[in-house]
Amino acid sequence: MSTPGIDWSRLVAWMAANVADVGEPVGVSLISGGRSNLTYRIDTQARPLVLRRPPLGHVLPTAHDMRREWRVISALAKTAVPVPEPVALCTDEDVIGAPFYLMGHVEGEAVRNRDETKLSPAQARALSERLAEVLAAIHAVDYAGVGLGDFGRPDGYMARQLERWGQQWARSKTRDLPEYDRLAARLHRRLPAHSPSGLVHGDYRLDNTLVRLAPDADPDILAVVDWEMSTLGDPIADLGLTLTYWQDPGDIERSSIPVAGDITLTPGFLDTRRFAEHYARVSGADLADLDFYVAFGNFKLAVIVEGIHARFMQGKTVGEGFEQIGASVPTLVARAHRALDEGL
Incomplete structure (x- = not known):
């Protein structure tokens, strides 16, 4: 399975060792990319997850820090601020070429354009x-x-x-x-x-x-x-x-x-x-x-x-x-x- 920014075989092996409870990953698709960090949907046997990693090139110092994102959503998980469920962090760049983390998939919509969203x-x-x-x-x-x-x-x-x-x-x-x-x-x-x-x-x-x-x-x-x-x-x-x-x-x-x-x-x-x-x-x-x-x-x-x-x-x-x-x-x-x- 070839997806830019994802080494599928290495990701599958890492997930088997670190998040085995979700079952084997069965598919990946890009949710958003290019402007900021890259976001992918990872379908597994148990439930969908979301993977976040830095962009593929021109990464500025102090930007695109997966550890910071992971730390803050983990800290906010029990507060009044709604955040996705933190699942796992990987700091080993050998897995997919960059640090990344997994979070729970949220069944909500990213609302951007009025012609795509009907609101009274x-x-x-x-x-x-x-x-x-x-x-x-x-x-x-x-x-x-x-x-x-x-x-x-x-x-x-x-x-x-x-x-x-x-x-x-x-x-x-x-x-x-x-x-x-x-x-x-x-x-x-x-x-x-x-x-x-x-x-x-x-x-x-x-x-x-x-x-x-x-x-x-x-x-x-x-x-x-x-x-x-x-x-x-x-x-x-x-x-x-x-x-x-x-x-x-x-x-x-x-x-x-x-x-x-x-x-x-x-x-x-x-x-x-x-x-x-x-x-x-x-x-x-x-x-x-x-x-x-x-x-x-x-x-x-x-x-x-x-x-x-x-x-x-x-x-x-x-x-x-x-x-x-x-x-x-x-x-x-x-x-x-x-x-x-x-x-x-």
């Missing part, structure tokens, strides 16, 4: 409110109490984030972009004097959750996934990135950025301002500096997209739809400048 206005509002509530639940976790006290360094988090993503840009960039350099300098000058601390997901958006949809009930979020950039830091940075992905009615420019869908245009969805307000009500957070965090979200996403573009240019992506993604980077940089100038 009441359901759309309920789902957007639930998304804010789950984000607040992540930020409310007693991280020391669940064994994540050393998972990051909250003090100085935003300054380190600016430095880290600046370094990632230097490693990934495929062209010179003066407006990026000007943005980085502006963000350094605008760093908030004080910031809260908590567990942060690092890439929180609706399609990094699995949603239960039913015709006669409000949607619910069954699991938050893709924890590869999680750490301890400033929770409002999570909110800023979520709002970066959000598309409001009339925002034509946002529709040209292909890294998130247009589900938020469904009638009934909260717009960015109301979503932020609902999060503030649930969490009690102070959003006085939200414009900075939205600008930072666009900055961070620009760097991430440039990395995806770099992998595409090297022929190291798995999947389709990457030909135009590099054009999004200048747009994201411009949106970050506009957030600093005009606010949310």
Whole structure:
């Protein structure tokens, strides 16, 4: 059985020795790939599992750390934050060529596009409110109490984030972009004097959750996934990135950025301002500096997209739809400048 990123015979042997209770693996299929870590469905005799591994090429330092993902979902398994069941971690790169972990398969949907998901206005509002509530639940976790006290360094988090993503840009960039350099300098000058601390997901958006949809009930979020950039830091940075992905009615420019869908245009969805307000009500957070965090979200996403573009240019992506993604980077940089100038 030949699947990019999977050495099937070695995986079967490893699972027989480490997760024999699920029975012999009988099939594998790629769920998502190319933009971030690779995700596969592994069918076994007992039940389906999900395997996560790093991308095939251009892996940046500190990114795509399977051990961190595994550690955080294991810690959150008994909290109010919905996560998939942790099953097993493999750090032996000889098995499939990279570290990986297995988690339980969640019977939910990754919701991205409005033409693929039928929601009534009441359901759309309920789902957007639930998304804010789950984000607040992540930020409310007693991280020391669940064994994540050393998972990051909250003090100085935003300054380190600016430095880290600046370094990632230097490693990934495929062209010179003066407006990026000007943005980085502006963000350094605008760093908030004080910031809260908590567990942060690092890439929180609706399609990094699995949603239960039913015709006669409000949607619910069954699991938050893709924890590869999680750490301890400033929770409002999570909110800023979520709002970066959000598309409001009339925002034509946002529709040209292909890294998130247009589900938020469904009638009934909260717009960015109301979503932020609902999060503030649930969490009690102070959003006085939200414009900075939205600008930072666009900055961070620009760097991430440039990395995806770099992998595409090297022929190291798995999947389709990457030909135009590099054009999004200048747009994201411009949106970050506009957030600093005009606010949310």
